[in-house]
Amino acid sequence: DLFETHHPWVGQDSIRPKSIAREMWEGFxxxxxxxxxxxxxxxxxxxxxxxxxxxxxxxxxxxxxxRNDEVLETIAFFRALLARVDSSLVEEWESLVNPQAAPVEPTDSGVPDRAPRRLDRRSFNARARAELHQLVLALSKRDFEAAAACVANEDWDPARFETALAPLFAGQAEVRADPEARKGHWTRIEERGELGFDLVQTLVDDTGEGGFQIEATVDLAEPRLPAGPMLRIQAIRE
Structure with a gap:
């Protein structure tokens, strides 16, 4: 009620700020x-x-x-979401709140400023799955601009994503991004060296079959998770 008094634009809506993150997480x-x-x-x-x-x-x-697996998945979900949204929005809001402050970008899951000696594999796996699932969500909507924002390599622009998915969509198939399509067995993460990884995400169509796959790599410069997207797409094929 106090919030509504100072913000009359909310009208009769039920405002529960704490439910925003929960709604986004549970509804993907x-x-x-x-x-x-x-x-x-x-x-x-x-x-x-x-x-x-x-x-x-x-x-x-x-x-x-x-920090159980579900908590790590939740942290990774919001980090992957933030990584692909225009950071200028964060910087603009920071400048309004504190004009003297330097731009602040969201940081990763509890990683201290000093680089750790070993990569936290649980956090890495959660982050990798979250980024892959954000990409799957974009592809399920045929939002190729959003898909391009999910990856680190600039050569995978919206046009390339559209071309790569054309054979799948030509058959009137749809890419699913529901809980079934995000189950663990559709994602494979294999270690390649100390800080290199090969990832495969199977795209589940509307029949429940997995035909097309996203092949990606992650090569970290140090044993900490980067600020922006870390996926580098190698191919999308059947």
Whole structure:
């Protein structure tokens, strides 16, 4: 009620800020999905700042004993989501809140500034799956611009994604991004050297079959997770 008094534009809507992150996580909603659902185009910076704070709280304030696989998957989901959204929105909001502050980008899952000696494989696997699933979500909507924003290599632009998926969509098949399509057996992560990995994500169509696959690599420069997308697509083929 106090919030509504100072923000009359909310009208009769039920405002529960803590439920935003939960709704996005449970509904596997992208940033754009949530903005469109609630007409938040004029408040993208506020939403992005909030999601950045959610991620930071989960990544840095939870004790290690509370970091089970589901928590790591949740942290990775928000980190992958933030990694592909225009960082200028975060910087714009930061400048409004604190004009003297330097731009701040969301950081990774509890990794200290000093590079660790070994890569946290549980966090890496969760992050890799989350980035692959963000890519699958974009492809399921045929949003090739969003797909290009999910990967690190610039040679995979929207046109290349569209061309690669054309044979799949030509057969009137759809790419699923539901919980079944995100189950663990559709994702394969294989270690290649100390900091190199080969990834394969099977795309599940509307019949429940997995025909096409995304082949990607990750090559880390050091044993910590990067700020932006880390997937480098090698091929998408049947």
């Amino acid at each position: 909603l992208s940033f754009e999905d949530y903005v469109r659902r609630y007409g938040l185009a004029r408040m993208e910076g506020v939403l992005l700042r909030y999601l950045s704070q959610v991620h930071s709280t989960l990544a840095h304030d939870l004790p290690e004993t509370a």
